[in-house]
Amino acid sequence: MRQRSVATLIAVVAMSSLFTGLPGVPGLPGAPIPGARAADSDSGAGVGHSGAGGAASPTGAHHPPGPGVDLDTVTIPELQARMADGSLTAAALTAAYLRRIETFDPKINAVLRTDPTALRQAAASDARRRNGGVRSPLDGIPVLLKDNVDTRDMPTTAGSLALAGSPPRTDAALVTRLREAGAVILGKTNLSEWANFRAAKPTSGWSAVGGQTSNPYVLDRNPCGSSAGSAAALAASLAQVAIGTETDGSIVCPAGMNGVVGHKPSLGLVSGDGVVPISAEQDTAGPMARNVIDAALTLSVLRGDGTSRPGAHGVPHALGGLPLPDELTHPGPGGLRGKRIGLWRLPSLGPEVDALMTRTADRLRSAGAEVVPVTPPYQERLAQLEFPALLSEFHRDIDAYLATRNGPRNLAELIEFNRTHPAERTCFAGQELFEQALAAPPTTDPGYRAMRAELKDLSRRSLDETMAAHRLDAIAAPTNPPAWTTDCGRGDNDVIPSSTPAAVAGYPSLSVPAGFVGELPVGLLLMTGDRQDTKLLSLGAAVEHRLKAWRAPRYLPTVGTGASG
Incomplete structure (x- = not known):
């Protein structure tokens, strides 16, 4: 069922006079095949991949990143600066991501299809830039969409064969915003079929349309949640950012389990029009990225705030004139000083996760934060x-x-x-x-109606009362346990309560990488009050800066035994 036209697109790259490079095309190195050394670029416009944090490839061979852009670690502001000074084009960046999908996605099965117009979209972005008409910080940035987000020119299936025929008649509202902002729609990602709302014992990351998505860190482990393909694709650096959706946990759990950043916005901040639903009372789309600043910039386009509104002309600097606070755009060692964070430990996720939370709390305290134990009420x-x-x-x-x-x-x-x-x-x-x-x-x-009213009341009180009683800036909790072994017969092992209060209340939550249990990533979930998304992202950037917990996946076939890792 997987539909790709990468080979055709790469042939277009070779013929284009706007840009060059990919293996066999001089000027721009593609992402290296595991174990191979990235080619060098004389032009400075190269795009490479660091393997495991610039230290080891998925096969263990050492190869430092080349002189070009490291797709694992580069941020949108850095890409915009490179495109502004002419050392990188959107077309070259898009071609590199397409090549990376061709090379690495067969290991993880995260991308259902690429958009056959992706390179044309990128070329149009480059033309706008030459003419001084850059639209937003996402202009020329490749974005993957979860396949429950309507696109008029590609199938939108929610993973089900029932929707695998003709595409929707119109784009989802958020896709319209991305297109107007100049983003390059790179393709669609696999998901848990019907966003994991079909079977009593489903297997996350499986759909009849796309098959099973694997966790890039350990391939026999599960990617978690319905935005599984979006998170796994980002972990493997198959796009700069991706769009996920959440009803309860389906952005933040895959983000945590795949070692990336996932932001579930406040309910209603991003339009749900044209997104396959579970519940209008809880559903929201949101950004997923490898770093907090990219998630924040993507949210600013999805919600259309400030000077980043789609269609605005000119980008006065790399952040597009966004009204983002300094602590978000330039997190430093003082960003946590004086912050009060309540830690909801959730020992039910296991002693190894609890030990990681202890280490995380110690690191936050050493940066000047006050970390206090909390247990939000009403969870049962x-x-x-x-x-x-x-x-x-x-x-x-x-x-x-x-x-x-x-x-x-x-x-x-x-x-x-x-x-x-x-x-x-x-x-x-x-x-x-x-x-x-x-x-x-x-x-x-x-x-x-009485049930939903009680849910809304208790979920909001669970966070509001905890925040007020302890004078907190945010509540933190482990996002996920170590990834369980994927098993169609058993289904998921995913009783993870940390996402529920914010999901039911419609409040924002943000998962950032906290560390590892062995080879498996664990996220730290941050929650705060309604419409406090910018505040939450700023705090998340400071936490990310302090923990520095990200590392690239190694695509290990398996580790250890059992379902918990």
Whole structure:
């Protein structure tokens, strides 16, 4: 089911007079094949890959990054500065990412398809730059979209064969914003089918359309959550940024488990129009990146704030004139001084994660933060209420979405489609959540309405009361356990409560890399109050700067034994 036109696109690169380079094309090195040394570039416009943090390739061979751009570590401001001084073009950057997808994605199966117009989009960005018409900080920046985000020129399937026919009629609102901002839509990523809202025991990262996505750090381990392909693709440096979606945990858990940054925005900050739904009460799209500044810049385009609004002309500096605070754009050693952070330890995620949280707290304290233990209240009641409410909301919202697409027109027809298509059952057979949603009370039912009102009240109080009682700037918790072994027969091992309060409340959350348990990444989840996204991102940048926990994946076949790592 995987659709690619990379070979055709690379042939276009070789013929283009706008840029050169890729293996066999002089001027720009492509990302190295594992174990190979990156080629050098005489032009300074090269794009390479550091292997494991510039120290070792996925096969262990030493090869320092070449003199060009290191795709693992480069930020959007650095790329914009290079494009502004003429030492890099958007077309060369896009070609390098396409080559990297061709080389590395067969290991992890994260990218469903690339956009056949990607190089034309990049060339248009370069033309705008030459004419002084750069639109935003994302102009010329390659972006991958989760395949539940509507695109008029590529299929949008939510991982299901039921939607694998003709594309949607229009772009999602957030895609329109990205296009108007000049971003290069690079392609679509695999996801957990129907955003993990189909079976009682699903396997994250599997869909009937795309198969199974693997964790780039250890290939037999799971990537977590429904934005699995977006996170794994970023960990493997297959795009500069990606778009994920979350109802509860599906941006932040894959970000944590794949060692990248994931921001779940405040509910309503990013339009959900044209995104395959679970629940309008909790769903949001959000940015995923390898660093906080790239996530912040992507959010600024998705929400369209300040001078980064799509269509604005001119970029006065590398950040596009964004009204972002200094502590976000230039995090330093003093960024945590005086900050009060409540640490929700969640020992249920295991002693190794708890030990990592102890080390993390010590490092934050050494940077001047005050870290105090907290336990947000009402979590048991939230767990009791959330799932029944989502069932009613899913039935309402998926029926409304399916009515806009060719294929099954409602949930009942979708259930019947799965019963009659064996390929939908090649990993797990169940569609228990679909069947329960079909039988759930409608959202006009007084019992449902009381349930959602209580959920909203308790989730907000759980964070607001904790923040107020301890005078906190944010609440922190482990984002994820070490990745479990992927197993279609068993399903996921993903009872991870840290994402729930912010997800149900509609408050923002942000996962940044915290460290590793063996070879497996663990994230630190930061949460704060409603519409405090910029404040949260600024704090996240300071935490990221202090922890410096990222390292490139090594694509190990396996490690250890068992499901926990």
